[in-house]
Structures are given as structure tokens and as C-alpha cells.
Amino acid sequence: MKLVILDRDGVINEDSDDYIKSPEEWIPIDGSINAICELGRHDFIVVVATNQSGIGRGLFDEYDLARIHQKMCSAIEDAGGFIHGIFFCPHAPHENCNCRKPKTGLLSAIASEFNLSLEGIPFIGDSLKDIEAARSSHCDPILVKTGNGEKTLAAISGKDLKGITIATDLRHAVPNIIDRYS
Numbered sequence: 654m655k656l657v658i659l660d661r662d663g664v665i666n667e668d669s670d671d672y673i674k675s676p677e678e679w680i681p682i683d684g685s686i687n688a689i690c691e692l693g694r695h696d697f698i699v700v701v702a703t704n705q706s707g708i709g710r711g712l713f714d715e716y717d718l719a720r721i722h723q724k725m726c727s728a729i730e731d732a733g734g735f736i737h738g739i740f741f742c743p744h745a746p747h748e749n750c751n752c753r754k755p756k757t758g759l760l761s762a763i764a765s766e767f768n769l770s771l772e773g774i775p776f777i778g779d780s781l782k783d784i785e786a787a788r789s790s791h792c793d794p795i796l797v798k799t800g801n802g803e804k805t806l807a808a809i810s811g812k813d814l815k816g817i818t819i820a821t822d823l824r825h826a827v828p829n830i831i832d833r834y835s
């Protein structure tokens with residue numbers, strides 16, 4: 654089984670400092686939907702792992718999140734693709750849960766759900782939290798420059814970039830993933 658893990662905000666859709674609180678605020682990044690479809694055409698299982706602390710902060714609730722994900726999944730399915738699972742952390746940072754990235758709870762949940770090891774699985778994110786969660790779970794971190802990506806890249810010094818693949822955006826990351834992991 655070939656699995657790919659994607660962060661959501663800043664990777665699939667435009668991020669916002671004000672949080673994505675409603676379907677109206679969920680805007681796909683150019684090319685991301687087709688990139689997900691392309692992964693499906695090459696038999697990859699596509700799973701999303703996303704921190705949604707806006708729930709813990711009381712900015713929106715799980716029903717709003719379900720509506721946002723319905724919009725995202727419909728857009729992808731209309732284009733011929735599929736998201737096989739969405740794993741989210743609803744907690745605020747002060748709750749000290751085990752699922753908020755950079756912790757690895759979401760990734761362990763994915764490993765159990767799909768009954769596989771995450772070693773060498775590509776994990777695409779735009780933030781340091783994604784890179785750290787990927788490394789702790791022995792995934793291969795891929796950093797996109799969309800969302801917080803440019804900021805993250807600037808924050809990581811030369812040696813810390815070891816083992817991280819850098820891509821302009823999801824659209825540009827996908828052909829490389831297909832080559833490397835098929």
C-alpha cells in the first residue's frame with residue numbers, strides 16, 4: 654500500500670491567521686486538487702493530518718469543520734480524486750494533548766487505521782510542526798513553500814534541512830512523489 658500524508662492549511666488550501674472557520678473561507682491553493690487526483694491515479698492512499706486548534710479556542714466547532722471537509726472532499730471527488738481519511742487535532746495548545754503536531758498522535762492513529770508502518774512515508778507540510786512530527790514518526794518530510802512554507806524554510810538552518818525535500822507547492826511536489834515512491 655502506498656500512503657501519502659498531507660497537512661491541510663497552507664498545503665491543500667490557503668492558510669489564514671484568522672483560521673479557516675467556515676466552508677466559505679476554505680479556498681484551494683492553485684493546482685492542489687488536481688495534484689491529489691494525480692496521486693489517486695497512481696494508486697496512492699491520500700490522508701490528511703491537520704491541527705485545528707480553532708475548535709479548542711472556541712472559534713468554530715466540529716460541525717463547522719465537518720462542513721469544511723465536506724467542501725474539500727466534494728471538490729476533490731468532483732475532479733476525480735479521493736481523500737481516504739482526515740485526522741484532526743481539535744485541541745488548543747494549553748490542553749497538552751498527544752495529537753497536536755509536532756506530537757505524533759495523529760500519525761500513530763493513521764498507522765493503526767491503515768495497519769502500516771509510517772517509516773519512509775511521504776508527509777507534506779508547510780510548518781516546522783509538520784517537519785518535526787514527520788521526523789519523529791520516521792516519515793519523509795516534504796516542505797512546500799505555500800502557507801507558512803517560506804517562513805519555515807527561512808527558520809531552518811542549513812543542517813536542519815537534511816532529509817527534507819523542498820517543493821514550490823503541492824502541484825510541484827506530486828510528480829516527485831510519484832517517481833520516488835511508486
Ligand SMILES: [Zn+2]
Pocket residue numbers: 742743744750751752753
Ligand atoms: Zn490534540
